[in-house]
Amino acid sequence: MPAGAYHVLAVVFLATVVISLSSTMLTIALPSIAADLDATAAGTGWALTAYLLTNTASMLAMGQVADGVDRRRMFLAGLGVFTLTSAALGLVQGVPALVVLRGVQGIGAAMLLCNAVSVLVVVFPGRLLGRAMGVYLAGFSIAQVAGPAAGGLVTATVGWRYLFACSVPICLLTLVWAHRALGRLPQPPRERLRVDVPGNLLAALVLVLVLGAITLAPDRGWVDPWVLGGLAGGLLLLPVLWRVQRLVPHPVLGPVLEADRAFARGLLAGFLVSSPRLGIVVAAGLWFQGLRGTTALEAAGHVTVAAAGLTVGALVADRLARRRGELRTSLAAAAVSVVGLAVLGWAVAGGAAAPRDGAFTVGLLLVGLGTGVFHPLNVSAIMRGVAPERAGSVNAVRVTLQSTSLALATAAALALAVVFVGPEAAESFVSGEPASLSPADVDGIVAGYQVLLGLFAVLVVAGAAVTATAVTATAHPRSRAGDQEGQPR
Template sequence: MRIWGPLTAICLGTFMLLVDVTIVLVALPAMSESLGSSLSQLQWVADGYALAVAASLLGAGMLADLHGRRRMYAGGLVVFALASVACALSPGMAALIAARIVQGLGAAAMFTTTLSLISTLYSGRRLALAFGTWAAVAASASALGPILGGLLTQSLDWRWIFYVNVPVTLIALTMTFRYIPRTAPPVRDTRRLDVPGLVLFAIGAGGSVYALTEAHVQGWASAGTLVPLGAALGAFVAFLRVQQRRRHPLLDLSLFRRPAFTAAMLTIAIGEGAVYGIMPYTSLWLQSVQHLSPLAAGLVVLPHAAAAASVAVLGGRRRLKASPRHGAALGLALAGLGVGAEGFLGPESGWPVLVGGLALSGVGMGLIFQVAAALALTSVPAEHAGTASGTYSTFEQLGYAVGVAAFGALTVSTTTTSLRGEVTDPALTARTLTGGGADTLLSHTPATQRAGLEHTLHAVFATGHNTLALTAGSVALAGSALVLWLSRQPRKERPTAPGETTTDTRSATAAIK
């Protein structure tokens, strides 16, 4: 158990926190039916968690350095478990969203310490084995979330997607105290938590996502959209200025002077936003329009999950010979083609039309998970590996949160446009339909008109989903070209021969492992 005890404790926490990003996707219609909700509230169930993780990762990483990694990891487990119980017991959407945000704070405390714990507990071949195992767990978790969510929602109730976290957390916590040694913080570390930077970043991220989420309800030109958007932009500008002046900033802006590092951040943010940002609406189409059960909807996503996990695992075992820059660009291109292939639904289309695109996007995301972190870490000096790792995880979660919000705004506007001339109140109908309320709309329609309205709703939702998929695919393909250009190798540098590893690459790769 010297090898597997600590690694199991770390991987259990990693699996839970990443599964909870996507496990809610197939449960959204059940939540809507149980608690009553609008599309924007359903978006916040998914986004509140990811946004809390993204906004607090950098601060959690610094606190872990100051107060000990094991302590931070264990504290994150406790907060995560308590918040999971609060999610399960939520009497309404507001309470559920608030609990999800707290759950995200606990997840950030866990996430920020996983790689650093592995790098301090293992070395040599054990380090490679530990990192390969962790990478496989991380790649599988997000993809398996919808399947587990569907199984629990259909077999028990949507609240069990949160209850199930409690026993797993208790096991992880017990193993943490038993197998992971206590890490003492540096005695002479004079750093202090950058509270102004943390607050400004949270306002910027939260304000921008809030504006995107509420735009389809209040209108793009309304004060309810423009005020939070302006506040978010102002907060981001102030955050950048604060970071430039701080001796120990939350975000080391100098890292972005390295094009390959910037390319890595774009790769994971665009991949998460494009592929997983449209999945909430795919789930709503499968359940509210196609009338699949939660489990069946989760199984439709199985080709994506299997492809992503397989590519990540095989890539880790066989050490892909392709350079990280080419792997990142190829991953985004495949993800873009896969998502774009999901954009050809018709009124009579069934779920099989999605399978090929889901599988191809899974291959792309598996490749991205495998190489994007390596590109980030090998592009910076080894002493900046910890900061690079935290920044990478922040961009990963922020990309997902922005993707869900942006594509939500797009689907409502597209659906509203398609419904004009078809129904009396296209805006209200669009919000109800995209919130999973197709059956509600049909139940309030006279029996003689239901068949016609059902065909219209099928066509309109398909059109909206096609717009999302084709837009997401185009963004990913454009991102692929940009990543390839940004991470190009300067001519004056001698290319590394196949199988050859430089000293800087070895040290940086070891740091992420």
């Protein structure tokens, strides 16, 4: 293992936490931003949406670029863009500037994130990659735990602008540290810079249309023309994208086109098993505020157990895999998630009349632990066999699929929670006004949650079944030189 490997891991971890905190802290501050900038909450909500769309839509292109340039410089450039936009965001005077800067910040984050895993692939060979992935992915969970509380504290004491301003010195410190730590990073052979322009544009358009429609659906409804148009447009473009990918010399979806069955199984399993990770948190927050009548802060206290489980699971995943084997540990983790979903199903069955908050907490913890263990093992298995010079584009495909999975799960949580009640009851529930709900409304919401939890359980079981078909660890086509798994490259 190269000297200074753990310094590289620390830099990647710190950058990940800072980037993730920027979004999780902002969610709690939207009402304050709307009041200060004289805008609607929906308008300021586009600050979150713009980041999501640009980050996801640019990830594939950044992955291709990362394989053809110095990934150290690209990592630093992404962190630099993020730092500059953070400083500017603390000074904005209107919603349009806020949304534009957040969109640019999403691109900077994509430049960094598409390189983060590829950097770890170079530094941590073979089974050591699993340990590094656990630490790296724990950064996202830590941000999910600390973000809402930190955002509420900063907003209530010194104002929402300091959510951005406070990150600037941390980003600068990380930049200096990264410049030194990554300077010793061994550089794999780089491919010639070949960017699939038509493929990237089409893929970005598909993602913007589909994710944009999913983002709008909870507010506008699934039959709104904009929502239906976005979904239809994205789906109609998929065969066009696939045809273009078959024709261009260096397709952006090359890792998928060239994938062997093991690699495809790994991507599909990760897509399925990880889907409840964010959707269940959104659903739990709504449940406690919309049906139990708790405050946002109290609801956050209940929900953080899921994020805490994610963090613990990510940190112990590699140790468990070394003792019990990757496949057995992955299947056991999926089983824990299913048990957690079953416990949640029993908890929601009590409704508001017979609250089972303790069981709800246990269920959230088990789902968090299960997905927390499964995810880093899945990611490290996918990336372990990747030739270092292709790590950027392969990881970009993985992250894009993961982001799409989380967006779909979140949309499912918002839609199914109120699928069996009328629009007035749905609005009361989402607004946190349980006194306006009739007993029939409560029964409808409980039924919606049971359908949602059942759907998530089916997805996890399907993902476990896909994982169980793997006789060996998930792999990607090796470099033409014939890398051997587990050997330094």
